[in-house]
Amino acid sequence: MASKTLTPFRKKLKTPLIKNKITVLQINLGKRCNLACTHCHVEASPKRTEELTPEICNQLIELIHRYPQIQTVDLTGGAPEMNYGFKPLVEASRLTDKEVIVRSNLTLYFESGFEDLPDYFAKHQVRVVASLPCYLEDNVDKMRGKGVYNDSIRAIQWLNQLGYGRNLDLILDLVYNPPLPFSEKFSLAPDQAKLEQDYKMFLKEQFDIDFNQLFTITNLPIGRTKFHLQRTKVYAPYLGFLERNFNSDTVEYLMCRNELSIDYRGNVYDCDFNQMEEVPAKSRTGEPLTVGKLLDVGSLDVIDEIRTASYCYGCTAGCGSSCGGALI
Template structure:
């Protein structure tokens, strides 16, 4: 069901034609356990959540990573992925089979008991670190993510730099920008990624001697806590209209859902993490909801012909586009 009846549904906009391409990325949401609780989190993760990857699902994921050479990247997210079951074992197997492994970290996890080892572990395994830092200014970060998060993030980034991240070509450190959520009907697209990256790099270098590789700008989609927030200020429909008004068809070939499978902690499959959080399962050509068992039984990753969409997909296709890897254009 669409959030708003006053806009053209996304499926109509793309003429019900958004075909899946050959899968080369597995994005695995290991669970909703997290050490912090961010206002924009579409996963609704927090220290109170207990959902995490099941042992059965973990074993199936390991088998799939081993069986399919076409998988180039294993992308680990959460929650705080490091806190959830299966993290270390998936890293071990993925690296054994020469997959790029991305860990989407909130940085503050480095300062929690029993997780102080993570920076060295990341470096030892040459994990690509994609770290949330929704602004380079302290006030905006702490507003979204909690008091003290900015200072901890700075210390974490400095530690990663000391280990070679941002300098060694095998130790990639990327940052993620999310816009501040509005409280009135005044919406803006995410700034140009290249310009904002320059600002981030200058500010963090000048003030903290921090170096990183890339900045990813990600649009807030009206899902999870972002939707709760927009609903609170009666802005959800207006925000969707804004995104629709800025729809850019040139982004469609580059959408992350085209060549990615998103897997939840129970082993269900989705086209993307946003669909996962909305409960919009991926289906095969017969309309059957797909799971890890279907991949193993058919010995194929490429079971999806048509991507399922919702009106929040306008968020990924507005302006320069948005994905887990930042702007699309």
């Protein structure tokens, strides 16, 4: 339906979207999660069982050891900490002096068997990027489940006590997602710098909480967000809204330019969103890539052109959006 009126994203660009040198490895360890958030583009939940295998984990560790050009290993899920291979990947990355990011939902620290996570993060100086889609309780619980806000606040206070958000080598960032729309009254994420100050003021006054940065991330129309938009009959209008707000200045800074996204099966994608939509990255000869093929070829830089789709408008609307927040 949307394709009849929507300009194909590739035609919006003045030149093809070319891959730069790879410096970021983002790994989705699996679909297992203790939450089932309404906006989750991964469609993770406690009922999902897909996760990394020992074979793929070993290949990833070899990749991390082999390529010093990788500066950051970004671990996501699901709840990445729940899935096989999490700690081996953290330790391999830190051993090779790479930054490690964990995309944490915070509430997992109170689940049996995961109480050691905050101390483990601090020991290995893991950068925690945590979802807190609003600083108000009602909005968070509507998106993520009843009681999630209070558990998140407790978890952040725990991290603060360990030095996160307060010591220079223990980084804690929070992530804002806009509420899902129920009508055609769409809006982009608020100004990131201004919203960060609002978060910091409220959380400090109410809970004595400190954190480093706030990342504002657009809800891309994939996964559960796409299902919601389709149920409320605003999927095509939402894509049109994103296209109308296309900002060519964001293209230079898109996260897909310098990262590889890898799933729990070892398949390679240009970004996490292409991974969820099963749009694999392709080599210069046109074949889909895997971790095994990257090891065989002996290079990470084997992709010329990034594959795009209509949801790419979500990353280029307004100030742009990425796993690191606004782009400009």
